[in-house]
Amino acid sequence: MERTGCAVVGGGPAGMMLGLLLARAGVDVVVLEKHGDFLRDFRGDTVHASTIRLMDELGLGPGFRALPQSRLQNVAFPVPGAGLVTLADFDSLKPPYNYVAMMPQWDFLDFLASAAKAEPRFTLLMECEATGLEFDDGGRVTGVRYRSAGDTAAGGEQVLHADVVVAADGRQSVLRRAAGLSPKEYPVPFDVWWFKLPRRTPGRTGAAGVVPAIGDREAMIALNRTDYYQMGYLAPKGADARIRAEGVERFRRRVAALRPDLADTVGSISSVEDLHWLDVRLNRLRRWYAGGFLCIGDAAHAMSPAGGVGINLAIQDAVAAAKRLAPDLRRGQVRTATLAAVQRRRWMPTVVVQTVQRIMHRAVFVPLFAGKFPSADAAGNTSRLRQALLFAIRHNPVLRRILPRVIAFGPLPEHAPGFARPLTH
Incomplete structure (x- = not known):
């Protein structure tokens, strides 16, 4: 025994x-x-x-x-009309x-x-x-x-x-x-499809980036690896059958539209079998x-x-x-x-x-995948509320000290x- x-x-x-x-x-x-x-x-x-x-x-x-x-070194997020907003700078x-x-x-x-x-x-x-x-x-x-x-x-x-x-x-x-x-x-509005894309300049790097690319009812992140990018495609929950039915060529076009700088590498996605579906829970x-x-x-x-x-x-x-x-x-x-x-x-x-995470789902991902992600007006202006929130994130010394520590630890x-x-x- x-x-x-x-x-x-x-x-x-x-x-x-x-x-x-x-x-x-x-x-x-x-x-x-x-x-x-x-x-x-x-x-x-x-x-x-x-x-x-x-x-x-x-x-x-x-x-x-x-x-x-x-x-x-930091966590950033693209905000329509405001560009890339750094939520937490770990250098602090x-x-x-x-x-x-x-x-x-x-x-x-x-x-x-x-x-x-x-x-x-x-x-x-x-x-x-x-x-x-x-x-x-x-x-x-x-x-x-x-x-x-x-x-x-x-x-x-x-x-x-x-x-x-x-x-x-x-x-x-x-x-x-x-x-x-x-x-x-608890309800989750999205799933993730992981796949790889080759890097043009393989090798070890000192910096990493996970800034998402935002599209219409979709988003994508890229993680640096030694000789490839680990890509994560985010779409509404329940979309796996549709994505696979649309075929690999349609998926390649989606990737290229979200990341035009990687468009010449999407041919490495040989079939939808290269997509690894994560049922997010x-x-x-x-x-x-x-x-x-x-x-x-x-x-x-x-x-x-x-x-x-x-x-x-x-x-x-x-x-x-x-x-x-x-x-x-x-x-x-x-x-x-x-x-x-x-x-x-x-x-x-x-x-x-x-x-x-549930707040992030409701505030960011639900409107994103419903096609209601907040956008700037024709002049590129954001609402007063968002302007106030962005100002607080960028300039409030308490938030700038607390957020990096909360995320890191x-x-x-x-x-x-x-x-x-x-x-x-």
């Missing part, structure tokens, strides 16, 4: 961070990842200042900064946490996995897909059922028993469903836990891509969970009250971020627990 202290399902940012921290706490921890590697495109990859600071606190800062990455923050790092998520996960594997209490099982939960007679979760790539026995399932099972298996969490937990869904569980079981990250609260905060909020969940779980796990008994404490700690920042950022910090830190 296999047994561990903590079984973490999902080798994403939340799962890998939790595994690393608990291993440094002297707890036996096993992370199960259903894929054979982390090489999957089109996943969140904005690493905010809160996470960069955490890397430093864990003694991983130099290695993290050596990874291929570009730096986002104290170095070295005055930027957001943009990097492929697989590089970040490989880096975390390497750091975790250096801990003797850490085990990573790749190609092991969770299929369900084990319960005792009282309904408490006692382990996780999983199937590995090498299973040949009838049924092919194995059981890993644990003092606590943590679901970090994303917005389509198998274990959340097995535990009988279901999230409350915004939801959260009312209760993140059951006896012996906890959800964190997207399994507890799926985030909209608006603001690019998903990775960072998930990592903050992992840090908060590690701090509270480690003492119980050392004693060999995880109390339900401890699991509830994790949710209490992370509830406020989750609600705040999701509320901001988020509400209630977590610090590395003492047991996870290197002795020389």
Whole structure:
């Protein structure tokens, strides 16, 4: 019979961070990842200042900064009649946490996995897909059922028993469903179609940009990669069948119209099969836990891509969970009250971020995809209200100090627990 202290399902940012921290706490921890590697495109990859600071606190800062990455120095948005408006300039923050790092998520996960594997209490099982939960007679979760790539026995399932099972298996969490937990869904007006375009001048760059190109009922963003752009096409939710039915040539024309400077590269989109559809969700569980079981990250609260905060909020969940779980796990008994404490700690920042995203959806994306995005008049003038808002964003010293910090660190950022910090830190 296999047994561990903590079984973490999902080798994403939340799962890998939790595994690393608990291993440094002297707890036996096993992370199960259903894929054979982390090489999957089109996943969140904005690493905010809160996470960069955490890397430093864990003694991983130099290695993290050596990874291929570009730096986002500000957040800007095009406003009709006003040009490009900078909402947050990270240069106003104290170095070295005055930027957001943009990097492929697989590089970040490989880096975390390497750091975790250096801990003797850490085990990573790749190609092991969770299929369900084990319960005792009282309904408490006692382990996780999983199937590995090498299973040949009838049924092919194995059981890993644990003092606590943590679901970090994303917005389509198998274990959340097995535990009988279901999230409350909030309306989202758009989906995203990810694809690649080649860069004319491949190579590592120091600056990153995510300024959206705005069209009629559509928008697009571009993220710098070493030898290509990761493009995100945004259109009304439910448009996937229509976009694919229109064919690749129509989609190429859409891209070229939004980004004329990239028009000569759209031929690299060979078919609509090159478009990776993201069904954008915004939801959260009312209760993140059951006896012996906890959800964190997207399994507890799926985030909209608006603001690019998903990775960072998930990592903050992992840090908060590690701090509270480690003492119980050392004693060999995880109390339900401890699991509830994790949710209490992370509830406020989750609600705040999701509320901001819902406001952004209503204020920006709903009118955009309804063809009612506010525009300037014939003379290029904006309304008095918008002029006042733009003036406040550009010139109010309080807003100019607060907005960059809120975006870079988020509400209630977590610090590395003492047991996870290197002795020389």
